[in-house]
């Protein structure tokens with residue numbers, strides 16, 4: 001029996017593999033049509049997970065934007081937008097940030113065991129703060145999310161988080177969007193960091209789809225035999 005959610009990784013990157021610029025200004029990699037596609041993918045998920053650095057740097061809303069899609073979810077008996085999830089070792093997160101302040105949904109913070117009390121003091125009034133282990137353990141998080149009714153999890157970065165899901169073999173699908181420009185600055189964050197990935201030159205990932213969307217291209221990879229599960 002499968003005791004973890006279907007895990008879909010979603011990321012946009014430049015032609016040279018960067019997911020942001022090296023400056024404080026957030027880099028928009030996708031176009032309007034692709035942002036709308038991502039919104040549709042979000043609407044089909046039960047929860048969306050991002051790393052704490054993305055919470056801090058991007059201050060994302062992490063909501064389903066389309067009113068029609070929110071209404072469809074409600075008609076299906078769901079909350080208008082998926083549960084928001086983040087992971088942190090230090091718990092230095094702003095409770096007034098948009099991740100916590102927006103959306104009538106649960107916000108789950110999995111933190112490292114040693115900072116649990118601090119994290120509850122800082123964030124307990126805006127989120128459910130949970131012990132993620134020491135170090136925070138993604139299989140444990142996935143089992144807990146599954147027990148909370150999350151069947152489909154979207155992981156929206158950043159690279160530190162994507163790297164761990166991929167190297168641990170915990171991803172079922174990768175949706176990678178390539179934007180038609182270069183960042184050209186090695187101080188900028190990349191799609192993934194160093195690691196031993198299950199896919200290398202001898203074991204190539206299965207490309208399930210390549211779709212142009214305006215000036216970007218969506219690459220969908222099947223990373224497990226659960227690929228395509230709804």
Ligand SMILES: NC(=O)c1ccc[n+]([C@@H]2O[C@H](COP(=O)([O-])OP(=O)(O)OC[C@H]3O[C@@H](n4cnc5c(N)ncnc54)[C@H](OP(=O)(O)O)[C@@H]3O)[C@@H](O)[C@H]2O)c1
Nearest residue numbers: 012019020051052053054088089090136157158159160161
């Ligand atoms: N283009 C895209 O699609 C996209 C999407 C998302 C993000 N981004 C970009 O990615 C950048 C951020 O990526 P990033 O790699 O620096 O950070 P990240 O993956 O967003 O977050 C890393 C942080 O998450 C926490 N964390 C991750 N794994 C953990 C573990 N096993 N145990 C405990 N805590 C853990 C730690 O938080 P603490 O530091 O709090 O301990 C860590 O510093 C930003 O520039 C953002 O704009 C781009």
